[in-house]
Amino acid sequence: MIERIESFRRRRPRLLEERVTLAHGAGGKASAALVDAVFVEAFRNPLLEPLCDGAVIDLPGGERLVISTDSFVVQPRTFPGGSIGQLAVHGTANDLAVSGAVPQWISAAFVLEEGFPIAELKQIAADMAAAAAETGVQIVTGDTKVVPKGAADGVFVTTTGVGVIPAGRDLSARSVRPGDKVLLSGSMGDHGMAVMLARGDLAIEADIRSDTASVSPLVESLLAAAPSTRWLRDATRGGVGTVCNELAQACGLGVLLDEEKLPVRPMVAGACELLGIDPLYVANEGKIVAVVAAEETEAAIAALRSHPLGADAAEVGEILEEPAQTVVVRTGFGGTRIVDMLVGDPLPRIC
Amino acid sequence: MIERIESFRRRRPRLLEERVTLAHGAGGKASAALVDAVFVEAFRNPLLEPLCDGAVIDLPGGERLVISTDSFVVQPRTFPGGSIGQLAVHGTANDLAVSGAVPQWISAAFVLEEGFPIAELKQIAADMAAAAAETGVQIVTGDTKVVPKGAADGVFVTTTGVGVIPAGRDLSARSVRPGDKVLLSGSMGDHGMAVMLARGDLAIEADIRSDTASVSPLVESLLAAAPSTRWLRDATRGGVGTVCNELAQACGLGVLLDEEKLPVRPMVAGACELLGIDPLYVANEGKIVAVVAAEETEAAIAALRSHPLGADAAEVGEILEEPAQTVVVRTGFGGTRIVDMLVGDPLPRIC
Missing domain, CATH: 3.90.650.10 (PurM-like C-terminal domain)
Structure with a gap:
């Protein structure tokens, strides 16, 4: 998202709505306007500025880390060729990869609706594990929250990935x-x-x-x-x-x-x-x-x-x-x- | 969660339910059973084993990183003394701190319900920014998804934090x-x-x-x-x-x-x-x-x-x-x- 923030700053789309619409989550112009008006506005600070092009972090030891996060709310949760579990790993690992990083570690946070079938949750976890193995990342930590029936649509998965950029790479x-x-x-x-x-x-x-x-x-x-x-x-x-x-x-x-x-x-x-x-x-x-x-x-x-x-x-x-x-x-x-x-x-x- | 996983392995509580209940999200015995039966079972692999006590990662350069994630679904979203925005930063930063790490970077992913008031979202972002400033962490990246009205209860925030453990510290x-x-x-x-x-x-x-x-x-x-x-x-x-x-x-x-x-x-x-x-x-x-x-x-x-x-x-x-x-x-x-x-x-x- 951070690289997007940089570009949004150049051609700031204006947020005209008073309420969130589905378009704000579609990844296009409306999403840009929301991110700009709400999150960039609030989170901007002198420390954030140097990090603008990619959430790339210089560590004292000379390593460069990339951090990327995504929530997955896809409906239906399984579809020909994939599932929410695979997406949750691939999507975040891919964000790291296109930053030039080798994806390494992933965290997984689940918001579950009361009544969600355990068998389906096990299948999602199995899909995530298979995708992680195929991708070469480790799922190292996580969180589980449960909300009452009707307060969420089944399950939302948020993964955050951390990767390491090899020395000498500078995609920008x-x-x-x-x-x-x-x-x-x-x-x-x-x-x-x-x-x-x-x-x-x-x-x-x-x-x-x-x-x-x-x-x-x-x-x-x-x-x-x-x-x-x-x-x-x-x-x-x-x-x-x-x-x-x-x-x-x-x-x-x-x-x-x-x-x-x-x-x-x-x-x-x-x-x-x-x-x-x-x-x-x-x-x-x-x-x-x-x-x-x-x-x-x-x-x-x-x-x-x-x-x-x-x-x-x-x-x-x-x-x-x-x-x-x-x-x-x-x-x-x-x-x-x-x-x-x-x-x-x-x-x-x-x- | 990883340290919890280690202990759960010793006294494995059994998951008897076929569907997720509110107790599975309460952080007690039922949560332990769910994490053990679903996530530890699926994600366990030779690479995960050495990371068991704290999602602590040794980097090639000698640094040690800690990664921690939490979803926030608190209801009501504001209450005397705080709000979901403050919790989302404090909660994740605190998980890093008690691992002995200095909290450094946080990602923030939002699942928004269609129709959510932009003004309230701005207030949440402002609360997060204030908490981050007070905590000394940077919010470096994020994601926004929108689900149709009725598919989520307002907003869920997932933060993931990355911190660095100073050399010589080994809490365990x-x-x-x-x-x-x-x-x-x-x-x-x-x-x-x-x-x-x-x-x-x-x-x-x-x-x-x-x-x-x-x-x-x-x-x-x-x-x-x-x-x-x-x-x-x-x-x-x-x-x-x-x-x-x-x-x-x-x-x-x-x-x-x-x-x-x-x-x-x-x-x-x-x-x-x-x-x-x-x-x-x-x-x-x-x-x-x-x-x-x-x-x-x-x-x-x-x-x-x-x-x-x-x-x-x-x-x-x-x-x-x-x-x-x-x-x-x-x-x-x-x-x-x-x-x-x-x-x-x-x-x-x-x-």
């Missing part, structure tokens, strides 16, 4: 330069669409599975092959479109995406068309957006494709001097359109 | 010896009783204020004056009685408490008597239980009393060889009674 939007290339590690929108269809209230049947996965191995192989990599982000809530907007705002440059190169599975594209949703805004849980130096593009793509999670990795755009702080998509017809941050909330409770 | 139940003294930094039950009365459904009027506060300065002055201090804990959910049981189980010895020496404010004692609740089980949010070496007892008490939060600090008991893993209270009438962990749930949603 500030290092992004015109001419750099934008890569995407695979197809867009699988997670969001899988969850939406799993809700069963759309008359669409399609075999779409969430892409929830730990991107840490992908990040490590990318950084080994393309050591000048500037910036990474996982494209979760708000999708690739919102993440690229955050990048544009944070680096002050333009991001040009090539629509025809953006990978989308045909089933997801079809469902998006039926629902009138742009896949650029649909959440992913196992995909990274990377800005790499032009001369390392081929090596970077090869490294991503060498991993099963990155088999469909592609160069999808580039960084331009102008239009500053803006994301532009070149369409298949040769025209261009501006892609803003997600504004509404097509997909509440996606993670 | 394993270092506790027969003859050591048990100290309590002040009166019992203020927080739990303040919240209970603030709910307004008891026909009791009393000027009782929560003791919510950062105990870190108290811990630092205690450890400076009594460097052989064995073990510390803040007596939150489950109260002093439950915390002493966890101590007894973890060190394998007996804990003898002297009822007449246990400080309780007259108002709290009166309310407890009217409600039939033992103040030993009522939550505190600014009190520590300390086990100190007998020869450092006087210095320890003087150090605690030198701080406003510890003005009523007292020696309240001692460590005995027998009865093993048991807490015994010597009553005013010269008899003794065994104090078990909290079993039921007199006080749901206390933090």
Whole structure:
């Protein structure tokens, strides 16, 4: 969130509402306005300022730590390809990984509704344990609270991860330069669409599975092959479109995406068309957006494709001097359109 | 929670229920059973084992980190002496402090109910910021999720804290010896009783204020004056009685408490008597239980009393060889009674 805070400071969206709406949790413009007006306003202090670009902490011994937290409220709690337990580990580990950190330790806090089935809770814990083992992180501490029936919707899981950044790594939007290339590690929108269809209230049947996965191995192989990599982000809530907007705002440059190169599975594209949703805004849980130096593009793509999670990795755009702080998509017809941050909330409770 | 896990392994309470009850969140025996049967069972792995006594992590550079997390669901969200925002910072910072760590960084994750007033959210953030400033911690990252109206009760806040243990400090139940003294930094039950009365459904009027506060300065002055201090804990959910049981189980010895020496404010004692609740089980949010070496007892008490939060600090008991893993209270009438962990749930949603 902290890197987001930095960019929000540049183009402060205004919070106009008096009450929280679902859009405030969607990861787009309204979320930005809420975070800015409430949390940045309150928590800002001289000590916070140097930490702005990534919740990265210098320890006296020379280590650098990253701390990241996320609450998971996804509904339904299981869906094709994943569950709230897997998301809770992958989501937080991925936030660390795209900061350049090796995810190491995770805490898990549970708010449980009275009456929640113990068997389902055991399954969630088992999913978390499996995801942690696969990711190479340890779940080291936790907390359990119970609220009366009706005061929560089953279970909410909050995970916080701590990772260590190896010496010499410094990923930052500030290092992004015109001419750099934008890569995407695979197809867009699988997670969001899988969850939406799993809700069963759309008359669409399609075999779409969430892409929830730990991107840490992908990040490590990318950084080994393309050591000048500037910036990474996982494209979760708000999708690739919102993440690229955050990048544009944070680096002050333009991001040009090539629509025809953006990978989308045909089933997801079809469902998006039926629902009138742009896949650029649909959440992913196992995909990274990377800005790499032009001369390392081929090596970077090869490294991503060498991993099963990155088999469909592609160069999808580039960084331009102008239009500053803006994301532009070149369409298949040769025209261009501006892609803003997600504004509404097509997909509440996606993670 | 990890230290608790270690002790639970010794006297494994069995989880008999098929559904989560309010007692599972009360911090006593049922909570222990749930944590043991669900989370320890799932998360146990060779890597977790060495971390058992405190979620303490050795970094390559020689630093030791502590990670602690807590969700806050207190109802009502404001009460005499405090609010959910203050609790969310104090609670997590205190868990770090009693591990011997200097609390440093905190993450904050919010699950908000659609329709929650922005003004109240701003007040919570302001309370958190004030508590963080007073505690000397930085709120470095966060997350916001929104769930539909009815899917949560207003707001739940989860904070995770990371602190650094100075070299040479090693607080552990394993270092506790027969003859050591048990100290309590002040009166019992203020927080739990303040919240209970603030709910307004008891026909009791009393000027009782929560003791919510950062105990870190108290811990630092205690450890400076009594460097052989064995073990510390803040007596939150489950109260002093439950915390002493966890101590007894973890060190394998007996804990003898002297009822007449246990400080309780007259108002709290009166309310407890009217409600039939033992103040030993009522939550505190600014009190520590300390086990100190007998020869450092006087210095320890003087150090605690030198701080406003510890003005009523007292020696309240001692460590005995027998009865093993048991807490015994010597009553005013010269008899003794065994104090078990909290079993039921007199006080749901206390933090």
